[in-house]
Amino acid sequence: KVPDVVVRRLPMYLRALDNLENAGLSIVSSKELGDVTGTSPTQVRKDLTIFGGFGKQGVGYKISTLKKQLLTILKLDQDVKIAIVGLGRMGKAIIHYNAYKRDSGQRNSGYKNLTIEAGFDIDEEVLKQGPFDSVPAYHVNMLKDVIVKSGIKIAVLTVPAEAAQKMADICIEAGVKAFLNFSPATLIVPENVRVSNADVTVSLQSLAFYA
Amino acid sequence: KVPDVVVRRLPMYLRALDNLENAGLSIVSSKELGDVTGTSPTQVRKDLTIFGGFGKQGVGYKISTLKKQLLTILKLDQDVKIAIVGLGRMGKAIIHYNAYKRDSGQRNSGYKNLTIEAGFDIDEEVLKQGPFDSVPAYHVNMLKDVIVKSGIKIAVLTVPAEAAQKMADICIEAGVKAFLNFSPATLIVPENVRVSNADVTVSLQSLAFYA
Ligand SMILES: NC(=O)c1ccc[n+]([C@@H]2O[C@H](COP(=O)([O-])OP(=O)(O)OC[C@H]3O[C@@H](n4cnc5c(N)ncnc54)[C@H](O)[C@@H]3O)[C@@H](O)[C@H]2O)c1
Ligand SMILES: NC(=O)c1ccc[n+]([C@@H]2O[C@H](COP(=O)([O-])OP(=O)(O)OC[C@H]3O[C@@H](n4cnc5c(N)ncnc54)[C@H](O)[C@@H]3O)[C@@H](O)[C@H]2O)c1
Incomplete structure (x- = not known):
């Protein structure tokens, strides 16, 4: 290991x-x-x-x-498919940034095989605005179907804290193996599933050292 | 060091x-x-x-x-003041998250002294929507004045790539010592200024290993 x-x-x-x-x-x-x-x-x-x-x-x-x-x-020589769960500020910002990085032509290894395959949300108003930078937007009812059909293995959770665990459970059932969790919730997942918790506050706290 | x-x-x-x-x-x-x-x-x-x-x-x-x-x-036993430069999706999401963390009462050391003091943008439409979670929104023309007056030492850059270097220069002149840079631009700063580059794609690339 x-x-x-x-x-x-x-x-x-x-x-x-x-x-x-x-x-x-x-x-x-x-x-x-x-x-x-x-x-x-x-x-x-x-x-x-x-x-x-x-x-x-x-x-x-x-x-x-x-x-x-x-x-x-890193398995970046194959296609790695990602779902964005929660298409609010963070979800859309990440989709837009990923599109910028991919299209900017910078010699960036590992970008071209990292594909944001689909986005999910619960709010019809949000879904009407899709697709976002050509990423299709689905209702969260479709989460399991789309993940299984597309072979998505990574999910980014940009939903509110109270929705995170439930969304993670559905993703795991559908075959997701790794999460990038932005929500403040601590996810409970099986041994073979990896969770990376993003936290802007941890970066800010280490910068205080230099202030 | x-x-x-x-x-x-x-x-x-x-x-x-x-x-x-x-x-x-x-x-x-x-x-x-x-x-x-x-x-x-x-x-x-x-x-x-x-x-x-x-x-x-x-x-x-x-x-x-x-x-x-x-x-x-980490100097978190004193007040550490932060500016958010760019009040788009990322900027507003970070302000909202910081307010959530502070108000959620979780025993989180180092939060209570980490204060987002002010936000800045160039777009009048955005500024009209301020303040955001009680963080006042100023036009970027005020960047230098507000940073000096409030004693802000850390700046989060959530502006487009082409604006990042110029905003960083103004912040440094005003006394900022450390940046959390979300923009894809590589910042050029003096020796005594610290830059931490946030990159969601780096986290996603390491998660591919587990997919
Ligand atoms: N870790 C960090 O550093 C950091 C930074 C910023 C925000 N956050 C967190 O990221 C999350 C998103 O923040 P935001 O500013 O984008 O919030 P937001 O309110 O703008 O977006 C949340 C989106 O999730 C959708 N949603 C709600 N329940 C859902 C469900 N069950 N399934 C799918 N979608 C659902 C909403 O419709 C909305 O579009 C929050 O939990 C926030 O606390 C974390
Ligand atoms: N590093 C990462 O992982 C990551 C993830 C997502 C987004 N990003 C980057 O973060 C930045 C912000 O992304 P976003 O989705 O919030 O974009 P956005 O377009 O929603 O927001 C940008 C904001 O900056 C403002 N702005 C433009 N020029 C300015 C200036 N000179 N001074 C002050 N404000 C100015 C705009 O009016 C707008 O409100 C972009 O550079 C994007 O590439 C990075």
Whole structure:
């Protein structure tokens, strides 16, 4: 079992490799990779050794090869389908941002296979405004059907706290394996389901240190 | 200089201590603290030693004391004032969430001193809808004046990419020391200013691993 703190660093390495490649580099050292992601060269080597190492002692890592390997480890070399549950401010902002990132043509690995497949809401007024940046909007009654039919594996919960657990239960029944939970509710899920809790306040609290 | 990855863990320890205190505990071990925050007991001890240690070998940490010490380290025992620049979907969602967290009475250390002091936008239609959850909405022309007068030290940037750098420059001139940047723009700031880039796609990419 790979520690989650390691898994969370992998997309940061991917982002850093994109930026370095954009700057014209083709080889990177664990020191450089550590610097741009706020970790140490030892941490970088330790993380990558879990998946097979990849670099040559003293030479560093070939950027294009390491990128491909990270995409495979993160399963971003296949299509990953996402549902947005709750099409209020946060839900629509995330859909719009994802469309911006995809269309902006930046050399961003891992974006093109991350697809927001469908959005869900309970409010007819909201549903009438859909689709949002070509993401179709369905009533929450369709949640199970659409998730099963489309093979959606990740759900973003941007619903009020009182609706979050129920929506999560339906998603799990339909085959969702991982959640990005924005609601303040603490989700209760089976062992094999992963929950990542987003919390802007935690980021603000760490910034207070620098204020 | 404390590594930023350590600073980012401190609010997570604080959150975990709140939850443990809510559950009626008064002492916690570095193992328990490591488990709830996804790090190791050794990492917990290493992090806290940077600031003076606090625990007793074999006994653990007194929750109420450690909480106070973390609040002091993060400067959350004083009033920390925040500006939200851009009152669109993200800006308003963050203001509303912060009000929910503050008013929900959950024993959440570090919330009560984290105050969203003011919001700013360029669109008169948006400004007419203010204040938002009692946060006053000002035109961006007032950004410098209000930041200086209120002593705001942190700014959340929820503006489009093309406006982000200019807004950051004005904030820095007015005394802001740290940014939570939601815009896709990469900010260029002086050495003594801290930028934390929020990116929902990085969280989604790490969740693909579990899908
Ligand atoms: N974690 C964070 O940092 C953070 C930041 C901002 C907001 N939030 C949280 O994100 C959530 C959304 O915030 P928002 O500002 O977008 O709220 P919002 O009120 O604008 O949107 C909520 C949407 O959910 C819909 N909804 C309600 N019940 C539903 C259900 N059972 N199924 C599907 N849709 C349902 C509503 O119709 C509405 O469109 C809230 O829980 C809020 O507390 C978290
Ligand atoms: N990092 C992430 O994960 C993430 C997620 C969602 C959105 N975003 C980004 O956050 C930003 C806001 O997204 P949104 O969905 O709220 O957009 P939005 O269009 O709903 O809101 C933008 C607001 O900024 C205002 N604005 C424009 N120029 C301004 C200026 N110079 N000064 C002050 N206000 C100004 C607009 O009037 C509008 O109210 C965008 O840059 C978007 O790409 C990032």
